[in-house]
Amino acid sequence: MTLQPGVLASVPPAARYLTFSLNPRTNPRRALSALATLADGERCVVGIGESVLRTLGKHIEGMRPFPSYSGKGFEVPSTPAALWCWLRGQDRGDLLHQGRAIEAALDPAFYLEDVIDAFHHGSGRDLTGYEDGTENPRGRKAVSAAAVSGMGAGLDGSSFVAVQEWVHDFDSFQSMSATDQDNSIGRRRRDNVELARAPASAHVKRTAQESFDPEAFVLRRSMPWTDGDRAGLVFVAFGKSLDAFEAQLRRMVGEEDGIADALFRFTRPVSGSYFWCPPVRRRRIDLGRIV
Numbered sequence: 001m002t003l004q005p006g007v008l009a010s011v012p013p014a015a016r017y018l019t020f021s022l023n024p025r026t027n028p029r030r031a032l033s034a035l036a037t038l039a040d041g042e043r044c045v046v047g048i049g050e051s052v053l054r055t056l057g058k059h060i061e062g063m064r065p066f067p068s069y070s071g072k073g074f075e076v077p078s079t080p081a082a083l084w085c086w087l088r089g090q091d092r093g094d095l096l097h098q099g100r101a102i103e104a105a106l107d108p109a110f111y112l113e114d115v116i117d118a119f120h121h122g123s124g125r126d127l128t129g130y131e132d133g134t135e136n137p138r139g140r141k142a143v144s145a146a147a148v149s150g151m152g153a154g155l156d157g158s159s160f161v162a163v164q165e166w167v168h169d170f171d172s173f174q175s176m177s178a179t180d181q182d183n184s185i186g187r188r189r190r191d192n193v194e195l196a197r198a199p200a201s202a203h204v205k206r207t208a209q210e211s212f213d214p215e216a217f218v219l220r221r222s223m224p225w226t227d228g229d230r231a232g233l234v235f236v237a238f239g240k241s242l243d244a245f246e247a248q249l250r251r252m253v254g255e256e257d258g259i260a261d262a263l264f265r266f267t268r269p270v271s272g273s274y275f276w277c278p279p280v281r282r283r284r285i286d287l288g289r290i291v
């Protein structure tokens, strides 16, 4: 079983996210086969949406629509999409051309709906300055958090991914005292030390992976993005199922105890989608299960 290598690799210096919708008048099979010749799972991680699976008459156990929530003063939208490509590299020019080749290969079955340019910031920080990814599982634990196993060829080594674009409100964030900022994350920005007495609304209190029953481990590969004067985080979490992410999100929005994550004071999600990420075989994504 082989996960797409880009899932396990560390976050690249530069990335481009392409999100596609489906042209209902065409059969996506040929386009997906063309994509499989271009996508190695490392420079291009691929996720397939439920509408494509349905069009192909295929069901992947565990795949479902992204949930939406309305909290006190915030929305968590669900914005399903047909296909997601995470282009990973060093050079934004190369990513642009790689993206154009993929777009051409998918034409006319898929329409390019959205493009987000993302980048590595500092030592792997969110644009608020906090280190992101500290509590990610590593090594074998990362594989067991992210990879489907024991389900047979074509499914083993696949993964599910939750993707959300978050837009930061830097004025709100900067109007908070440094203590409030640290309390909203639950870690000290200066040295990344976890705060022993963080409030229940602190982000790392809401999402502490060991505190769930069963434990809710995910492999986060989020990246900062910017476009003109807007900026934020593309939150990306891979999992062997979508259950762990969903348990965390429910707690963040306050579904369990009415306490919302303090992150919502200065950032908000504007998209939310789930995709199934096929495994790789011979350095190409393996669509044997669905095409």
Ligand code: HEM
Binding pocket: 126, 130, 131, 132, 133, 134, 135, 136, 164, 166, 185, 187, 203, 204, 207, 208, 209, 210, 218, 233, 235, 237, 245, 248, 249, 252, 263, 267
């Ligand atoms: C703009 C949105 C977000 C930002 C800026 C953000 C930032 C952070 C930061 C700074 C940490 C602490 C360091 C670390 O362990 O990585 C963290 C931890 C974490 N975040 Fe987020 N996060 C965001 C959204 C989310 C969402 C939507 C989820 C899941 C629903 C999530 C799940 C987690 C998890 C599981 C941890 C580790 C908790 C632990 O086990 O200690 N985050 N996040």
